[in-house]
Amino acid sequence: MEDKLKKILLKAKMMGFSDVQLANLLGMSENEVRELRKKYGITPTYKMVDTCAAEFEAKTPYYYSAYEKITYKEQDESNPSPNKKVIILGSGPIRIGQGVEFDYSTVHAIFALKEMGIEAIIINNNPETVSTDYDTSDKLYFEPITFEDVMNIVEKERENGELLGVMVQFGGQTAINLAMKLHKAGVKILGTSPESIDLAEDREQFSKLLKKLGIPQAEGGTAFTEEEAIKIAEKIGYPVLVRPSYVLGGRAMQIVYNTEELKDYMREAVRVSPEHPVLIDKFLEDAIEVDVDAVCDGEDVFIGAIMEHIEEAGVHSGDSACVIPPQTLPKEIIDTIIDYTTKLARALKIVGLINIQYAVKDGKVYILEANPRASRTVPYVSKSIGIPLAKIATKVIMGQKLKDLGYVGIAKPKYVSVKEAVFPFQKLPGVDPVLGPEMKSTGEAIGIDADFGRAYYKSQLSANMELPMSGTVFISVKDRDKRHIGEIAKKFHELGFEIFATKGTAEVIRKEGIPVREVKKISESTNDNILTLIQQGKIDLIINTSSGDAAKTDGYYIRRAAVEFNIPYITTIQGARAAIKAIEAVKDGLLGVYSLNEMEEN
Known part of the structure; x- marks a missing residue:
């Protein structure tokens, strides 16, 4: 029976079935399938990409995986070095909500590691990025950002040298979502701990932390059913901002002004994703939205920029134009934002980058959300202030202190910088170019002047x-x-x-x-x-x-x-x-x- 199961597993892996798919078919967990594979010796072999078209021997450190017959194991071409090394997770395929902006942070992380004499290994499966150029990192695995593929590479690289850990905060939401799972599998997550990441992502726990810190938050709740949603909306008052949980780019996010609109939204949301709750927040009309990108070493905080959005709250941050430094915010509001950012970064025990979104209404600052990772605005901020935030964050993650690096407080830009979103509407016939909570942009541009x-x-x-x-x-x-x-x-x-x-x-x-x-x-x-x-x-x-x-x-x-x-x-x-x-x-x-x-x- 075991021999038969071994043959089935090997054949399925050679056909391209993932561990998750096999777990669903076999009525097992993903970890059980993984352990069974390893028991039978069914692990991937890594092949080098032939960048020389077979004319002469290729030496590029650029690998992809394949499942082959166990007898072909000696053909594995990935030979882990004896060096100290770090794995960085990229952001995967570019799509609306998660794109090339994260690649910028990934590349600067590579540069910082190389400066420190540490081997930089990238996992990413997007050929259109700089991080997947064969000569950017010391070693590149062209693989999906999934638990199975990342763990396979972690175990491969542990065969020789010292794997210091994995960086997840430069690959956007796709990478950060793997933090806890990798941590539970015994992988060291470098920088902000998985527990802190989980705290920032968990709505209930995060709200408790904000109350403890005295940081205001718009009223809200979570609902699985239409009845629950109506009860929450009536309690906090319309308009409300509704969105599914666990989505990128504000997908399916909507501002709802009455009960009928809410009913229509909930029917569709529950039909599409019955297992995840819908998040409902009081929508702050006529509020100014503000983004902050900062680096924290667990103690000190360096704020790269406070970005004032041109459009009011309700337009997705990825679609809104924004300006550095703020143009209409009074000093007391800016001081409050600095205070809240510093308190929250320390309370979350951030080590590396954090992005926080605020709304300012009637002279009061409300927090909207905090992301314990690189944001899509990191390249814009870095260009605007002339300081490479991702590079500094990498050095902090590897144990250096902001004071020693000379970065504490808030950066002082020399010029005014405006970021504007670039939209694909010319190539998408029929799409309404109006802006809203759901992200539509596919790029961005910067204007800098006096x-x-x-x-x-x-x-x-x-x-x-x-x-x-x-x-x-x-x-x-x-x-x-x-x-x-x-x-x-x-x-x-x-x-x-x-x-x-x-x-x-x-x-x-x-x-x-x-x-x-x-x-x-x-x-x-x-x-x-x-x-x-x-x-x-x-x-x-x-x-x-x-x-x-x-x-x-x-x-x-x-x-x-x-x-x-x-x-x-x-x-x-x-x-x-x-x-x-x-x-x-x-x-x-x-x-x-x-x-x-x-x-x-x-």
Whole structure:
């Protein structure tokens, strides 16, 4: 019987079945399948990628695994070195919510390890990243970021030399999710402990810690059923932000304004993922969202940057433009954010990087979430302040102290830096380019200059959204935004723009004494409407905010036309204000040109 099971397991592994799949088929746990494989000697062999096309012998330290007949074990080409070594987990395939930004941190971790004379081993299976270039790390395993594959490599590298441990905090959520499982399997997790990672990820325990520290948090709860969700929402009050647990990039996150919307959301969420709860939080309307990236050595904290989002809370942090240093936050708010960040990093016993997201409303700072890992903003912050955060974090993880490295307190940037998201809407026909809680961006660009206006203009230019200096601006906004539109229309009028607007928005603008040309909605006319003007090239800039209705409304068709006719468009009031500052600044003077050598450390 054992011989038969051994043959079945070997054949299944040679066919590509994972331990998880076999566990499901055999009614066993993943660990039981793993131990059974090892008992029968069914372990992977590692082959070197032939980068020389067999013309001459390849010597690149670039490996992939294969399950072969046990008699072929001597053909394993991965020979672990006798050196001290560290394994770094990459972020896996690039996708919305987790992309090349994490690769930047991974590469800088490699650089830091090499400076310390430690062999850097990468596990990643994305050929489009710098970390998987064959000459970046000392050794590369082109493997999936799964427990099975990581453990196989850990056991392989333990055959010779000293494996100091595994770094999980540079590979985004995919890597950090493996921390506790690897820890329980006897793997040393370098940096922030798995227990601390778990504390930050566990909603209930994290809330208890915040209460103990005196750090405010928006009210919320978790629900498995529609009834539980309604009870929580009615207790904390609408609007609420709802999202599934264990997702990347804010996937399926939504702002809900009433019970009917919540019922619709819960029916779909429970159908898609009945085993995981839905997270429900009080949505802080008109709040300013703030991101912080910091490094902690368990005692001291170095804050790389406090990033003020241009768009209000509710737009996913990966899609929102943000600025370093903050432009509208008073000193007492900044001091509070510094205090909360320092307290929380120490309480979580962070060793390495931490990202914290805050919301500022009515002069009060609320914490939204804390991520005990590298964030997608680490490259942006590092470029903006001229200090390589991931490199410093790696040295801290390996035992060095921030005081000895010369980094304590908060970095002082020389310039104003604006990060803007880059979107794929040109290549995705039919997708609404409106911003919301669910991440849609696939890249980012930075604008750096002496003031906010010029930096913001550069960021838009880099993101293929060149703002016009004159011409026509079309404005149509949802009812909740109409209270802000008078000031925006006035500014555009003063800048010399001719203003077009649909009826409801035009009425608000006229009350402010500003000349406006009223145009018909798409639904009001088949040929003499705003869409016709866009198609005729008579509109130079579009400001259009959405009511959140998923239906194909006028706003949807206007935004899609903007994308298809390559017209700059803005979908938030805050974005409109930032655009005005940018146009004013560029009209007043030339853009600055600076060398990155002035800003960066090696």
